[in-house]
Amino acid sequence: MISAEDFLREHGVAGACAAEAPEPATPHAHASSAARSGKHRDGEGRHAKGRHDAVRVRRGSGFGYTLTEAPQDEDACKEAALRLLDAAARSTGGLRGKLAERGYEPQVIDAVIDRLVELRLLDDEEYARMVVRGCVGRMMGMRGTVMELTRKGVDRAVARSVVQEAAEQGVFDEAAWELGRSVAHKARACGVEVQRRRFWSAGGRKGHDPQVLREVAHALFVAGMDDE
Known part of the structure; x- marks a missing residue:
């Protein structure tokens, strides 16, 4: 691209770098605008002035x-x-x-x-891949990433396809492990049960697959408790 x-x-x-709000009128600006569109003249061929009633902010x-x-x-x-x-x-x-x-x-x-x-x-596919990389960096899961893509205007079919492509590379599994290690570090002063609960809560918010969360929790937060 x-x-x-x-x-x-x-x-x-x-005008690519110009602000979208209208600038004060100048002779040069009127001439440039008229040259591009030819639409800002009144019936007698003069530049229409003071016509700001159609502009709303x-x-x-x-x-x-x-x-x-x-x-x-x-x-x-x-x-x-x-x-x-x-x-x-x-x-x-x-x-x-x-x-x-x-x-x-x-x-x-x-x-x-x-x-x-x-x-x-x-290019929606290229844009979606960029967003996926950002989501993985934020330790998000598959479901959460699809939701983020659709929120940003990516077609759901494109979003699912790109996310599935990333999942096959194992990036969301690694994101779940990174999330688990992050929770364990931040809650190291708390008991294992608290750490485990916080991990499940964070994993759910970030849209991770429950089975992946279960595997990570079992490995990182073992304290003789039954799996979820």
Whole structure:
């Protein structure tokens, strides 16, 4: 995959690093905008000024974004998509949701995403593998990783396929053992029963397979207790 910045340089798309909130109007900005879209003139051919009634700002978790004034403008949607991809890797589903939040129409979003997939700027399988590596680093299990992938907008079938591929390499078993060793170290001042209980609780939250948890618990937290 090529980076979004490389795509911008190759295709001459302007504004990739600009903030999504509108900047104060300048003659140069008006000229540039008019050259790209030709949509910001009134009936007499003059630049329309002061038309900010269609701009609304929605805020969440302390961050704001501006709803587009041109929901059917595919070029503007493409620029917004590239800015989002520059900020962070995303799945097609995750990017689609972000563009929808900004007010672009579904058919425009679909066209932009199809083009980005064609250019290999979007690849759900590659993105899913990256997320799996992050989940394993957080000592998560198969079930928890599938849930994380779908939360990030990866199609469930793709998520299951990529996770199964990782499971066949034994990465989730190793993550469970690493979790067990971590719990044993942190709770070393506690009794074995407490350590075992904390391990099962953590393993359940992280989506590990119960059989794997049982094997790890039996090996690390043995104190004459029956297996779960």
